[in-house]
Amino acid sequence: MSAPPKSWTPTPPERGSFPLDHDGECTAAMKKYLKCMKLVKNDNSHNCRLLAKDYLECRMNNQLMDRAPWNELGLPENDEKK
Template identity: 55%
Template sequence: MSQLGGPGARQANAKPIPPQRGSFPLDHDGECKHVIANYLECIKKVRGVNDAQCRDLAKSYLACRMDRNLMAKDDFKNLGFGNDPMANNKAAEGKTEDKETRPGELRW
């Protein structure tokens, strides 16, 4: 007889894997809701491009969470907000940006 889940049911001895940075409490009281709403509005406005203004809002959201003990305090460079690699490359090469690219645009 097959298991309750049918074929392909998960293994009984599979162990869960914890998140890389640990767990953190959810914002049940909506203390940082206004910041995340502004961030999501920015992302819609720039059609998903990684714009500098949206990155600043994401940084503000993380700062809000850290200030209210909703996540562990950490350096922003550890959270991906270190020196801007695009600015460093331009300064090193002395080149201007192509007309086809926009600042912060993700290129694949």
């Protein structure tokens, strides 16, 4: 094994880091989303996208991530719940 080159410098993620949900404020929304993804075998389901949107909204409302437009997060702006 060799060490990384001395000139190597790590780069931060594109969107930066964000705090973990230590207080569990968005745990329920996260669990609903993960359960949906398991049920649809990780398919890009409309219902799961709505749950992902709920989860991200919770994170934004609780200052666990910066607010961003939905289209930048890969979600439609006006996706009504069915």
